[in-house]
Amino acid sequence: MAAPSLPSVNAYSADSEVILHAQIEAFYYEKFMALRNVDLPIYKNLITTFIGPSGCGKSTLLKCFNRLNDLIPQTRLQGQILFKGRNVYHPLEDAVVLRRNIGMLFQKPNPFPKSIYNNVAFGPRIQGYRGDIDEIVELSLRRAVLWDEVKHKLKENALSLSGGQQQRLCIARMLAVQPEIILMDEPCSALDPISTNQIEALIQELKQHHTIVIVTHNMQQALRVSDMTAFLNTEMKEGSRTGELVEYDRTHIIFHQPKQEITRQYVNGNFG
């Protein structure tokens, strides 16, 4: 089933505010250089997608933004990631606080094996929130368009929900701690078309209050949901295939009038 065409409320303009900025000279897994020369501003309240062939470093780049790569031993970033002008890799920056501001949604929904309620209440509780947790749980579930489906069974285990519901629950769990930025790594690839439509519609809603960055292999999804698209590809460098940013622009330009021939080939499915 084709997803409905969704209206874009916010759009890029020359004075769009840069909220995140990757200025990466190189990123290494041990000695392997996975990314090189990526200079990529992310604009506030827009949806940006990363596209490119498998292994070009889309997920690696995404995980630089909230320092999730720090959890992998022997990784190293040369360069900086600016979040509202501050380098998140500065030794005095707190990665835990950063990940609260820059939340992440994964390919496979990963709710905690707890009740639906406790999944959403978890973040506010560990932050020591003193207000009405019931209210935050309801609001977050409503914003994730899940409330009507679960309001009568909040004490049931989250793992009893369908895949699409679990993914919306993970979104509600993230919204409960009010992140400014939401990173999504192929958020719909494990979902059926109806759940995919629901998540895509939700992503459009969320950009009113959040900045969203999505890795996707689905060209149609990038075209449907995003304002900006970055195309990455690999280049043979010093004996290994290193990811590079080829082209970054408004999504309609990347898909219909790209500057690089290789981008045109990729978005048209004629890629070697």
Ligand SMILES: Nc1ncnc2c1ncn2[C@@H]1O[C@H](COP(=O)(O)OP(=O)(O)OP(=O)(O)O)[C@@H](O)[C@H]1O
């Ligand atoms: N934990 C890791 N240790 C070592 N190398 C890694 C690790 N994670 C990723 N890589 C390598 O880094 C490169 C980029 O991987 P990454 O997952 O970022 O690419 P991707 O574009 O997201 O790929 P895909 O579309 O297949 O998910 C690949 O060569 C990959 O093998």
